[in-house]
Amino acid sequence: MKHNCIPQQFQINELIHQSTYLLNGELIEWSGETTDIYSTISSTEDYKPTLLGSIPTLTETEALQALDAASEAYGKGQGLWPTMKVLDRVECMLKFVEQMKTKREEVVKLLMWEIGKNLPDSQKEFDRTVQYIYDTIEDYKQLDRDSAKFHKQSGVHAHIRRGPLGVVLCLGPYNYPLNETFALLIPALIMGNTTIFKPAKFGVLLLSPLLEAFQNSFPKGVVNILYGRGRTVATPIMKDGRVDVLALIGNSKSANALQDHHPKSNRLRMVLGLEAKNPAIVLKDADLDLAIAECIAGTTSFNGQRCTALKVLYVHEDVVDEFNRRFSNAVDALKFGNPWDKDVKLTPLPEPDKPVYIQELIDDAKIKGASILNSRGGETTDNYIFPAILYPVTKDMRVYEEEQFGPVIPVIPFSKIGEPLDDMAASNYGQQVSLFGKDTRTLAPLIDTLVNLVCRVNLNSSCQRGPDVYPFTGRKDSAVATLSVHDALRSFSIRTFVASKDNDYNNAILKELLDSNASNFVSTDYLL
Numbered sequence: 205m206k207h208n209c210i211p212q213q214f215q216i217n218e219l220i221h222q223s224t225y226l227l228n229g230e231l232i233e234w235s236g237e238t239t240d241i242y243s244t245i246s247s248t249e250d251y252k253p254t255l256l257g258s259i260p261t262l263t264e265t266e267a268l269q270a271l272d273a274a275s276e277a278y279g280k281g282q283g284l285w286p287t288m289k290v291l292d293r294v295e296c297m298l299k300f301v302e303q304m305k306t307k308r309e310e311v312v313k314l315l316m317w318e319i320g321k322n323l324p325d326s327q328k329e330f331d332r333t334v335q336y337i338y339d340t341i342e343d344y345k346q347l348d349r350d351s352a353k354f355h356k357q358s359g360v361h362a363h364i365r366r367g368p369l370g371v372v373l374c375l376g377p378y379n380y381p382l383n384e385t386f387a388l389l390i391p392a393l394i395m396g397n398t399t400i401f402k403p404a405k406f407g408v409l410l411l412s413p414l415l416e417a418f419q420n421s422f423p424k425g426v427v428n429i430l431y432g433r434g435r436t437v438a439t440p441i442m443k444d445g446r447v448d449v450l451a452l453i454g455n456s457k458s459a460n461a462l463q464d465h466h467p468k469s470n471r472l473r474m475v476l477g478l479e480a481k482n483p484a485i486v487l488k489d490a491d492l493d494l495a496i497a498e499c500i501a502g503t504t505s506f507n508g509q510r511c512t513a514l515k516v517l518y519v520h521e522d523v524v525d526e527f528n529r530r531f532s533n534a535v536d537a538l539k540f541g542n543p544w545d546k547d548v549k550l551t552p553l554p555e556p557d558k559p560v561y562i563q564e565l566i567d568d569a570k571i572k573g574a575s576i577l578n579s580r581g582g583e584t585t586d587n588y589i590f591p592a593i594l595y596p597v598t599k600d601m602r603v604y605e606e607e608q609f610g611p612v613i614p615v616i617p618f619s620k621i622g623e624p625l626d627d628m629a630a631s632n633y634g635q636q637v638s639l640f641g642k643d644t645r646t647l648a649p650l651i652d653t654l655v656n657l658v659c660r661v662n663l664n665s666s667c668q669r670g671p672d673v674y675p676f677t678g679r680k681d682s683a684v685a686t687l688s689v690h691d692a693l694r695s696f697s698i699r700t701f702v703a704s705k706d707n708d709y710n711n712a713i714l715k716e717l718l719d720s721n722a723s724n725f726v727s728t729d730y731l732l
């Protein structure tokens with residue numbers, strides 16, 4: 205790709221050398237080691253990764269300073285942020301989101317370069333995140349309204365609210381470096397927690413345009429942003445023991461390793477969105493046009509780099525030949541190109557070693573008896589490998605077991621519905637399933653079983669997280685806690701309350717507390 209073939213507004217004309225990090229309310233200049241950030245998208249005719257800029261390679265020292273800052277901002281429960289009035293925290297969040305909206309163009313451009321997400325999906329990621337912030341604010345206000353009252357039971361008055369948990373370490377994934385990181389950070393913040401946040405391995409520079417907004421919207425120490433390797437910065441923070449919540453969207457192995465470092469396992473809460481191997485089950489009476497369209501979206505959007513992607517397709521043996529023929533044609537018709545190219549569906553993979561890994565899965569499956577069904581399957585370029593449909597896939601193949609998180613599509617024929625159900629029950633994962641079929645007598649008992657194996661059954665549609673108001677969670681190694689606009693507020697808080705025996709002495713004190721408005725917690729103010 206020649207530089208002048210890239211639309212002018214998306215060209216990289218200036219490198220972004222992110223030379224500061226956010227610590228205790230200050231953007232600290234870093235003069236130590238730095239790490240270059242490359243895109244796997246080439247800007248020259250002969251393939252060459254494009255240098256985008258650099259970030260600080262912070263060390264354990266800065267990591268522990270960030271932990272000190274977050275702990276001080278929590279201030280043993282006395283900090284400005286955790287004791288602030290709900291309305292004041294909302295004001296800070298609104299200030300942040302208003303500034304964030306002005307950075308849309310820069311962030312969208314970097315999303316394309318850093319992780320290869322196509323233009324419409326990058327725009328959607330940004331807009332969806334802004335909407336998520338507004339929806340979170342509204343839900344938080346509703347939560348506050350619902351608790352603006354007293355209960356009385358067995359002679360005890362209670363004023364029950366949700367309070368923050370403390371210091372939250374936030375680690376997001378590279379496939380949604382903005383949206384999913386913010387899906388953790390925003391509810392954690394609004395509930396009154398203080399945070400340390402480290403961007404994912406890709407999708408780092410796109411946060412640079414937002415650093416000042418973070419700095420000027422929240423009190424010092426409430427948001428601390430670190431750069432560097434997870435092992436170097438996250439491990440010492442966990443080992444210290446002062447972290448109250450590990451909020452991570454990524455891999456269960458890293459989540460387990462980090463969790464194991466924490467010396468106080470009952471202190472540590474976890475909010476985790478982890479890997480999955482969501483299956484599609486295509487029954488023999490399924491509408492194949494619909495099933496194929498949804499399986500294309502499910503397996504190939506963002507090149508399969510979604511935890512919700514369909515990662516294995518079970519197709520009834522009566523329709524599998526027809527399904528395979530039409531599905532292969534549909535996959536081969538998908539357009540590959542750079543993220544800004546018109547109608548492009550498949551885009552460069554941000555991980556330089558991903559094509560080799562996918563090729564290994566293909567080779568392993570072929571040795572064990574599968575074939576590539578589509579003619580373009582496995583075509584490789586410097587930064588891509590075209591999705592290969594592998595058939596028939598069996599349980600001894602790596603592609604059956606491993607979460608491919610990339611462009612390769614295993615298809616398994618089945619004759620009895622018990623086969624996919626048994627596989628799902630035996631799987632380490634339990635996020636979602638897509639079920640394609642029509643006959644309600646067949647669907648009813650299946651739905652009743654599937655809801656007990658996963659957390660969302662998508663009827664005649666591909667798996668997905670959205671709309672963000674719906675619960676997003678999973679069983680087994682797929683998640684801990686539930687995310688959604690509403691549920692995330694619960695996940696990042698705990699019920700805490702003031703109780704007093706019903707007598708004149710206490711009641712007079714309660715009345716004065718309410719009348720004087722002196723407490724931010726004991727308050728029946730109704731937020732409009």
Ligand code: G3H
Pocket residue numbers: 379380384509510511512513667668669670
């Ligand atoms: O990586 C997993 C994401 O949570 C998937 O979200 O369904 O909105 O693409 P999505």
